[in-house]
Amino acid sequence: xxxxxxxxxxxxxxxxxxxxxxxxxxxxxxxxxxxxxxxxxxxxxxxxxxxxxxxxxxxxxxxxxxxxxxxxxxxxxxxxxxxxxxxxxxxxxxxxxxxxxxxxxxxxxxxxxxxxxxxxxxxxxxxxxxxxxxxxxxxxxxxxxxxxxxxxxxxxxxxxxxxxxxxxxxxxxxxxxxxxxxxxxxxxxxxxxxxxxxxxxxxxxxxxxxxxxxxxxxxxxxxxxxxxxxxxxxxxxxxxxxxxxxxxxxxxxxxxxxxxxxxxxxxxxxxxxxxxxxxxx
Amino acid sequence: xxxxxxxxxxxxxxxxxxxxxxxxxxxxxxxxxxxxxxxxxxxxxxxxxxxxxxxxxxxxxxxxxxxxxxxxxxxxxxxxxxxxxxxxxxxxxxxxxxxxxxxxxxxxxxxxxxxxxxxxxxxxxxxxxxxxxxxxxxxxxxxxxxxxxxxxxxxxxxxxxxxxxxxxxxxxxxxxxxxxxxxxxxxxxxxxxxxxxxxxxxxxxxxxxxxxxxxxxxxxxxxxxxxxxxxxxxxxxxxxxxxxxxxxxxxxxxxxxxxxxxxxxxxxxxxxxxxxxxxxxxxxxxxxxxxxxxxxxxxxxxxxxxxxxxxxxxxxxxxxxxxxxxxxxxxxxxxxxxxxxxxxxxxxxxxxxxxxxxxxxxxxxxxxxxxxxxxxxxxxxxxxxxxxxxxxxxxxxxxxxxxxxxxxxxxxxxxxxxxxxxxxxxxxxxxxxxxxxxxxxxxxxxxxxxxxxxxxxxxxxxx
Numbered sequence: 001x002x003x004x005x006x007x008x009x010x011x012x013x014x015x016x017x018x019x020x021x022x023x024x025x026x027x028x029x030x031x032x033x034x035x036x037x038x039x040x041x042x043x044x045x046x047x048x049x050x051x052x053x054x055x056x057x058x059x060x061x062x063x064x065x066x067x068x069x070x071x072x073x074x075x076x077x078x079x080x081x082x083x084x085x086x087x088x089x090x091x092x093x094x095x096x097x098x099x100x101x102x103x104x105x106x107x108x109x110x111x112x113x114x115x116x117x118x119x120x121x122x123x124x125x126x127x128x129x130x131x132x133x134x135x136x137x138x139x140x141x142x143x144x145x146x147x148x149x150x151x152x153x154x155x156x157x158x159x160x161x162x163x164x165x166x167x168x169x170x171x172x173x174x175x176x177x178x179x180x181x182x183x184x185x186x187x188x189x190x191x192x193x194x195x196x197x198x199x200x201x202x203x204x205x206x207x208x209x210x211x212x213x214x215x216x217x218x219x220x221x222x223x224x225x226x227x228x229x230x231x232x233x234x235x236x237x238x239x240x241x242x243x244x245x246x247x248x249x250x251x252x253x254x255x256x257x258x259x260x261x262x263x264x265x266x267x268x269x270x271x272x273x274x275x276x277x278x279x280x281x
Numbered sequence: 282x283x284x285x286x287x288x289x290x291x292x293x294x295x296x297x298x299x300x301x302x303x304x305x306x307x308x309x310x311x312x313x314x315x316x317x318x319x320x321x322x323x324x325x326x327x328x329x330x331x332x333x334x335x336x337x338x339x340x341x342x343x344x345x346x347x348x349x350x351x352x353x354x355x356x357x358x359x360x361x362x363x364x365x366x367x368x369x370x371x372x373x374x375x376x377x378x379x380x381x382x383x384x385x386x387x388x389x390x391x392x393x394x395x396x397x398x399x400x401x402x403x404x405x406x407x408x409x410x411x412x413x414x415x416x417x418x419x420x421x422x423x424x425x426x427x428x429x430x431x432x433x434x435x436x437x438x439x440x441x442x443x444x445x446x447x448x449x450x451x452x453x454x455x456x457x458x459x460x461x462x463x464x465x466x467x468x469x470x471x472x473x474x475x476x477x478x479x480x481x482x483x484x485x486x487x488x489x490x491x492x493x494x495x496x497x498x499x500x501x502x503x504x505x506x507x508x509x510x511x512x513x514x515x516x517x518x519x520x521x522x523x524x525x526x527x528x529x530x531x532x533x534x535x536x537x538x539x540x541x542x543x544x545x546x547x548x549x550x551x552x553x554x555x556x557x558x559x560x561x562x563x564x565x566x567x568x569x570x571x572x573x574x575x576x577x578x579x580x581x582x583x584x585x586x587x588x589x590x591x592x593x594x595x596x597x598x599x600x601x602x603x604x605x606x607x608x609x610x611x612x613x614x615x616x617x618x619x620x621x622x623x624x625x626x627x628x629x630x631x632x633x634x635x636x637x638x639x640x641x642x643x644x645x646x647x648x649x650x651x652x653x654x655x656x657x658x659x660x661x662x663x664x665x666x667x668x669x670x671x672x673x674x675x676x677x678x679x680x681x682x683x684x685x686x687x688x689x690x691x692x693x694x695x696x697x698x699x700x701x702x703x704x705x706x707x708x709x710x711x712x713x714x715x716x717x718x719x720x721x722x723x724x725x726x727x728x729x730x731x732x733x734x735x736x737x738x739x740x741x742x743x744x
Binding site: 254 | 447448449457485486487488491492493494512513514515517523524526527529530532533536537540541542546547548549550551552554625626673674675
């Protein structure tokens with residue numbers, strides 16, 4: 001059993017948890033992830049590790065309530081326990097001095113980009129961070145990002161914060177203005193794909209952290225397979241980071257649609273049960 | 282000569298709709314009849330066919346005397362998981378093949394008798410086994426058949442054994458791979474609980490190499506480590522369309538059903554697609570397990586495609602018979618060459634080609650060759666690939682000093698020791714392919730590890 005030591009709501013339907021897992025805290029590196037399972041009936045859900053506190057044995061994860069498991073997770077309180085929490089999984093980010101790095105994050109991907117830019121900054125890179133969100137209320141971790149970025153820019157769809165428009169608009173501006181040595185992208189697939197297309201034209205090395213459907217997360221089942229340069233790779237053990245210019249995006253998008261109908265069934269059942277409980281009260 | 286006593290199989294039309302066992306084992310009367318057929322040979326050959334060297338005639342003798350408890354003791358001396366082995370061992374290629382009666386095709390049903398003993402004793406509490414503890418710590422990586430056997434043996438020798446498992450439940454392939462109708466999870470739980478009662482520690486959710494390193498294990502005082510991480514990455518056919526939706530590796534399909542209980546979605550959160558016209562590709566036990574599971578999930582048809590004939594299939598004959606009885610259709614001398622998807626990239630058909638058998642290859646099986654122009658289409662909405670597995674790459678890739686061969690198998694010496702001193706390996710990670718072979722290796726490795734520990738111990742005492 002793994003204890004939720006701290007819980008904090010940091011945005012609209014976005015939660016930050018610190019879980020007590022000293023061994024994971026000790027060995028985790030930027031870019032790696034954990035898999036949690038709430039209870040015996042739960043599914044295995046991957047989440048990127050945002051930060052660790054080795055002294056107190058804590059692992060921080062941030063997630064958005066988007067379906068049954070994340071809403072269930074969000075309904076737990078500080079001091080509650082979850083059944084399973086395994087990690088750190090996947091390969092960690094190769095940190096080195098590239099020069100100027102543009103980090104592009106969409107939505108809750110901000111949480112996942114944070115540990116990477118922190119390490120890249122420490123390695124002497126100039127960090128330009130571009131954050132995209134639908135609206136101001138969905139922007140998280142602004143202060144932490146500011147600390148780790150030489151320049152921090154925002155794009156919102158509705159124009160409530162930063163530039164009105166997309167991260168790609170800002171990215172193109174920057175690329176036209178100055179020399180960029182590397183781009184790191186994490187967020188919704190269409191955003192990652194759009195960024196990859198821009199940087200490909202300019203031959204800028206671009207890493208993406210992929211989020212296919214995952215099951216065991218230890219290289220055993222093949223659920224998370226992605227095509228990289230036409231070859232099958234397993235996001236859980238070969239990734240989750242890959243060269244963005246080699247990813248078969250269409251395939252990834254279609255594979256992410258696999259269980260959409262099931263997710264709805266599971267979510268509706270969960271909501272129904274929650275409502276029933278309220279009614280009984 | 283008396284004929285062998287067959288187990289009563291449940292009606293295929295009934296059992297292919299549930300996950301209960303195919304048969305419920307011998308009654309006491311049947312057990313006696315079968316056990317008494319044993320000739321109690323002066324030089325028993327059956328023992329030679331057993332990878333863990335169970336004293337087969339002796340346990341059968343105890344059965345004929347109506348003493349299953351004593352029979353159980355004999356089994357337990359060599360086998361930490363008799364209820365598992367009685368069910369999933371390919372006895373027809375091992376002990377039963379060597380039985381003198383096999384010449385007349387009436388070999389003793391040793392597996393059925395082993396299962397009887399284990400099940401009979403499962404309900405009764407285990408005796409307090411006196412173990413003289415030596416306080417030497419040993420770590421086992423992986424809780425599958427090799428790990429459990431090695432750990433169990435070392436435990437009985439007095440070692441302080443901890444097993445690390447990366448998944449959220451113990452048992453390895455016995456948990457996630459073999460379906461309930463072949464090995465009920467209740468049976469597995471009893472076997473594992475028995476080891477726990479004897480003092481084995483099992484720590485879940487720990488991926489050695491990532492959560493903890495090998496160095497951590499030695500730093501924590503372990504004197505020796507056994508790597509039994511099993512098979513890993515599934516093999517793909519490398520043909521167009523293999524990443525279309527509803528094309529699953531057998532491992533994914535079976536993990537969803539067995540480990541995550543997705544047949545009971547949405548009570549359990551993990552979903553599974555229940556295919557209507559399922560195609561399974563492969564001829565091993567995993568292919569049979571997948572096909573039979575698909576039937577139980579309600580498929581209207583399940584076609585099992587194999588490039589050679591049934592005679593060349595590596596699966597057990599019993600599994601093939603059960604599969605066919607339950608409605609699995611075998612499409613042999615056929616190979617897939619392409620998967621065809623609909624506009625949403627869901628699989629809708631498999632393009633196949635007919636094969637013919639020609640010369641015998643290095644494995645002793647006939648090579649299969651494509652027949653040009655014989656292409657045809659099989660319509661399907663779900664494909665399960667059961668083409669085998671590569672060894673698990675996670676741990677070896679993280680341990681530079683651990684030598685592997687070109688295919689990724691960990692290299693061991695004649696004592697099961699790897700290229701790292703004190704680190705041993707066994708099971709699918711070194712190239713076993715059945716539960717019992719993995720157990721046999723776990724057993725031999727346990728002996729070698731004990732020898733290693735007592736030797737290094739003696740050395741350090743001198744200092």
